[in-house]
Amino acid sequence: MNKVRTRFAPSPTGYMHVGNLRTALYAYLIAKHEHGDFILRIEDTDQERFVEGALDIIYDTLKLTGLKHDEGPDIGGPVGPYVQSERTDIYLKYAKDLIAKGEAYYCFCSKERLDKLREGAENSKKTYKYDKHCLNLSKEEIEKNLHDGIPYIIRQNNPETGTTVFHDDIYGDITVDNSELDDMILIKSDGFPTYNFANVVDDHLMGITHVVRGSEYLSSAPKYNRLYEAFGWNVPTYVHCPPIMKDAHHKLSKRNGDASFEDLIKKGYLKDAVLNYIALLGWNPRGENEIFSLDGLVDAFDYKSINKSPAMFDDVKLKWMNGEYIKKMSKEDFTQIAMPYYKKVISKDLDFTKISELLQPRVEILSEIPDFIDFFESLPEYSEDLYVHKKMKTNFENSIKTLEKIIPMFESIENWNIENIEKACMDLVKELGVKNGIVFWPIRTALSGKKFSAGGAYEIADIIGKEESLKRLHIGLEKLKNAAN
Ligand code: GLU
Secondary structure (H helix, E strand, O other): OOOOOOEEOOOOOOOOOHHHHHHHHHHHHHHHHHHOOEEEEEOOOOOHOOOOOOOHHHHHHHHHHOOOOEEEEEOOOOOOEHHHHHHHHHHHHHHHHHHHHOOEEEEEOOOOHHHHHHHHHOOOOOOOOOOEEEEEEHHHHHHHHOOOOOOOEEEEEEOOOOOOEEEEEEOOEEEHHHHOOOOOOOOOOOOOOOOHHHHHHHHOOOOOOEEEEEEEHHHHHHHHHHHHHOOOOOOOOOEOOOOOOOOOOOOOOOOHHOOEHHHHHHHHOOHHHHHHHOOOOOOOHHHHHOOOHHHHHHHHOOOEEEEOOOOOOOOHHHHHHHHHHHHOOOOHHHHHHHHHHHHHOOOOOOOHHHHHHHHOOOOHHHHHHHHHHHHHHHOOOOOOOHEEOOOEEEEEHHHHHHHHHHHHHHHHHHHHHHHHHHHHHHHHHHHOOOOHHHHHHHHHHHHHOOOOOOOOOOHHHHHHHHHHHHHHHHHHHHHHHHHHH
């Protein structure tokens, strides 16, 4: 068997859509599972769509995610150049070969004529198809037009009868009537090839064995097959991946403001968690385990078990998975990646390691952190109603009592640490003969000013220190007394 060679062939659009990253990942996994080559090719023939800085996003994403390519524009390789805009001569030569074989032809139709054709199709509710007008030009007419410098494009010459069959390893055999095949454009009037032509020429010349891409290209695959056949080339194995949906009716798309890889990272997702999650969008591992490192994926990935049915992008699951990755980190690593989020809301000199201990088991995405911890910096405005908690059986009256009693007990703690603070609280529970909640809830509330907080009463007290704790308890007591009157 030939060495497996796959490629990731992004267009420089300026962002990395989750679907594109999945294509890159699957192409990488298919190659690496078989110890093959993974190639990066830049498809920049749509010059109007060129976006500044777009290449950096592609390189940065591959680097960050560890999808290391074996050949590509930046590192070269035996079948370069790997940027399509540097290969225009190649495409033109191959297009001319097809013309010589009668498999393609020059088309000089004006925009006006094509617009009319399109309009006509629309009015009669038919799918637009070019009418092969220029296929009938005589040799002399063509020569003259070329000589006169009339702008032209080159079209594929598809048969109008019979059928074309192609095989996709995921979607199976698909047969289409040739009458449905449009004479698609191979070379545009600016001399650049279309994606439809360049992908076939490049995949062949670059020795690609498995073409991995989104299912939106499935409907064009019969036309690609006709090109391979016209050239007398072997058709590669097609692996079309299912669409990624945001709900039952809508695809995940940048236009709807849905996440690109960069957006997810900005939102506080970890790259490894995102990559792991993306692997599962359309592929099921055999066992129960869903947490995979990239190497683990290389071992486990069997592309034949990619699903046909659309994959649902599930935020809740992605969050859960991210939380699992956060829990697995070392305390030091977690504190390091959480630090920018700490600094957003905390300027005081607090013990961030202690804060990390509280947060790491609870946080699912890093961007949640500021909300969890902002009260450490300063006590937020809060309503006295927070003291009333049905399950804890707390009300204004017993909360006042708790705070009145705990203040002197805290004042007398000489060595302010978590054990001594906890002991004071438990002593009060005993003294009052009440359930823990009646003591802990009002203290925690007074210290945090929040309904939910990272950490309980004594953990917060320990982190903010004795002086600040007492200050907040006094404020709470005041608030309660005012409310009770
Ligand atoms: N340039 C195409 C895209 O970005 C690639 C399609 C393919 O992988 O063949 O969608």
